[in-house]
Amino acid sequence: MNFNNLSEIVPLDLASEIFSLLETQKFPKNHLLHKQGTVCKHIYLVQKGIVRTFFYKEGKDITVHIASEGELITAIDSVISLKKSRYNVEVLEASEIHAISYESLQSLLVKHPQYEKYMRLILEQLYAEGADRIEELLFYTAKERYDNLIKVRPHLINRVNLGHIASYLGITQETLSRIRKHP
Amino acid sequence: MNFNNLSEIVPLDLASEIFSLLETQKFPKNHLLHKQGTVCKHIYLVQKGIVRTFFYKEGKDITVHIASEGELITAIDSVISLKKSRYNVEVLEASEIHAISYESLQSLLVKHPQYEKYMRLILEQLYAEGADRIEELLFYTAKERYDNLIKVRPHLINRVNLGHIASYLGITQETLSRIRKHP
DNA sequence: AATAATCTTTGACAATTGTCAAAAAACAAA
DNA sequence: TTTGTTTTTTGACAATTGTCAAAGATTATT
Numbered sequence: 001m002n003f004n005n006l007s008e009i010v011p012l013d014l015a016s017e018i019f020s021l022l023e024t025q026k027f028p029k030n031h032l033l034h035k036q037g038t039v040c041k042h043i044y045l046v047q048k049g050i051v052r053t054f055f056y057k058e059g060k061d062i063t064v065h066i067a068s069e070g071e072l073i074t075a076i077d078s079v080i081s082l083k084k085s086r087y088n089v090e091v092l093e094a095s096e097i098h099a100i101s102y103e104s105l106q107s108l109l110v111k112h113p114q115y116e117k118y119m120r121l122i123l124e125q126l127y128a129e130g131a132d133r134i135e136e137l138l139f140y141t142a143k144e145r146y147d148n149l150i151k152v153r154p155h156l157i158n159r160v161n162l163g164h165i166a167s168y169l170g171i172t173q174e175t176l177s178r179i180r181k182h183p
Numbered sequence: 184m185n186f187n188n189l190s191e192i193v194p195l196d197l198a199s200e201i202f203s204l205l206e207t208q209k210f211p212k213n214h215l216l217h218k219q220g221t222v223c224k225h226i227y228l229v230q231k232g233i234v235r236t237f238f239y240k241e242g243k244d245i246t247v248h249i250a251s252e253g254e255l256i257t258a259i260d261s262v263i264s265l266k267k268s269r270y271n272v273e274v275l276e277a278s279e280i281h282a283i284s285y286e287s288l289q290s291l292l293v294k295h296p297q298y299e300k301y302m303r304l305i306l307e308q309l310y311a312e313g314a315d316r317i318e319e320l321l322f323y324t325a326k327e328r329y330d331n332l333i334k335v336r337p338h339l340i341n342r343v344n345l346g347h348i349a350s351y352l353g354i355t356q357e358t359l360s361r362i363r364k365h366p
Numbered sequence: 367a368a369t370a371a372t373c374t375t376t377g378a379c380a381a382t383t384g385t386c387a388a389a390a391a392a393c394a395a396a
Numbered sequence: 397t398t399t400g401t402t403t404t405t406t407g408a409c410a411a412t413t414g415t416c417a418a419a420g421a422t423t424a425t426t
Contacts, residue, residue: 057322064318076314080307109300116299117292123306124263130313131259135247137320138353139240142383162404170321175383177405325413345374358413360375 001125003045004070010118017108017115022098027091033099034089039082040075042099049095050159053087054167063168066092066156072126074102092160142171143179184308186228187253193301200291200298205281210274216282217272222265223258225282232278233342236270237350246351249275249339255309257285275343325354326362 007015024047027033034040036055044051046067053065053073064087067073078085079102091097109116136145146169150157156165166176190198207230210216217223219238227234229250236248236256247270250256261268262285274280292299319328329352333340339348349359 062322064321076311077318080311109303113296113300116303117296120292120299120303120306123303123310127306127310127313128259128263130310130317134313134316134320135260137317138247138350139245161402167321172384173404174385174406178383181405344372355414356374357376357415361413364375 001072001122001129002070003072009122010115014112014115014118017112018100018105021100021104021108023100024096024098026094026096029091029093031091032088033091033097034075034085034087036086036088037084038078040078040085040087040089041103042101043072043074043079043105044089045098045100046071046073047096047098049097050092050156051089051095051097052092052160052164052168053089054164055086055088061163061167063164066160066164066168068153068155068159092164137170142169142175145169146176146179184255184305184312185253186255192305193298197295197298197301200295201283201288204283204287204291206283207279207281209277209279212274212276214274215271216274216280217258217268217270219269219271220267221261223261223268223270223272224286225284226255226257226262226288227272228281228283229254229256230279230281232280233275233339234272234278234280235275235343235347235351236272237347238269238271244346244350246347249336249343249347249351251336251338251342275347320353325352325358328352329359329362 003009006018009015010018022045027049033044033051034042044067046069048069050066050068051073052063052067053075054061054063056062065073065076073089075085075087075089077083077087105119109119136148140148146165149165149169162176163173166173169176171179186192189201192198193201205228210232216227216234217225227250229252231252233249233251234256235246235250236258237244237246239245248256248259256272258268258270258272260266260270288302292302319331323331329348332348332352345359346356349356352359354362
């Protein structure tokens with residue numbers, strides 16, 4: 001789901017309310033927007049650049065999610081539940097990021113319940129997208145998943161390290177290197 | 184997420200409104216609640232029994248989702264988008280199923296916008312659960328995923344065919360048979 | 367109980383992917 | 397440019413998982 005044009009997704013008055021809640025900031029490459037072990041209070045919208053969530057499994061750096069222009073990203077294991085997060089949220093290239101605190105978003109919805117509907121619609125979309133990724137991971141080979149990534153999000157290929165893309169696809173860097181050698 | 188006690192999740196008046204929309208019916212083993220290639224108009228809540236969604240990939244029957252008592256299931260690739268579904272929704276044992284048409288749920292929300300909030304909260308939960316499954320599929324071995332299934336949903340083990348559980352975990356039936364032989 | 371149908375396990379082997387180590391290539395900083 | 401750092405590729409080998417076929421075990425039907 002792409003939020004580049006928020007005002008095409010929600011009514012204008014809601015879009016401008018949301019914009020007033022955004023804190024926009026530039027961050028250098030490798031900056032951590034959120035650190036594991038803490039509760040994540042923000043949702044990030046990428047204006048320019050690329051951001052990923054990752055965590056460590058047995059010492060290995062594993063990418064869970066990648067967001068580029070117009071996409072949302074956060075420590076999803078924390079922001080709703082308020083539990084401590086296992087994830088880090090890292091800026092991969094010099095980026096401009098809109099942050100919105102989840103709390104202020106909730107206050108907005110309390111103040112204007114007529115906006116709840118749009119939040120629900122957005123969540124329905126995101127849920128369906130998540131279901132798609134589950135299906136892809138379960139039932140497609142590493143090569144099929146890589147080919148699909150090239151098709152659906154080609155801009156990521158040359159901007160994100162191979163190692164990050166590999167773990168995002170659920171394979172090792174070496175395997176991905178070999179996959180793309182034999183097209 | 185478990186909807187056994189709907190009235191603990193949403194206010195009583197909403198719970199009773201929802202109950203009035205439910206069409207409850209018993210179905211025999213192997214009954215198809217929904218057939219692939221058609222648009223899915225209902226969400227199903229399992230009162231008693233087990234239901235799965237599956238599709239065919241290269242002739243093979245692949246289980247995408249399994250729901251037992253208190254859980255929701257539907258053809259998620261269709262019910263929101265209204266596209267034709269790739270999934271079948273099948274009753275695995277004689278079951279009692281509540282069906283709610285997605286349209287009537289939407290009408291309910293139009294009539295009582297104060298309920299939107301609860302729909303959003305439910306979707307947030309479901310979304311976070313989906314993110315968990317993605318992480319599990321990406322970064323855990325077949326054995327870890329099976330051990331986790333035993334821990335989290337032990338009641339499925341002896342009620343669902345090994346082949347269905349295997350494809351739900353993303354592995355073949357033979358591999359799962361071997362995994363559980365060596366604990 | 368006997369028979370048929372379905373489900374699960376096993377064996378032999380193939381294909382895919384992972385691991386570790388090192389070389390090559392690309393990128394960044396002085 | 398030169399040097400140092402990071403990223404990507406490659407090779408050799410190991411581990412995991414898949415495929416196909418057949419045998420057992422279980423469940424359902426007559």
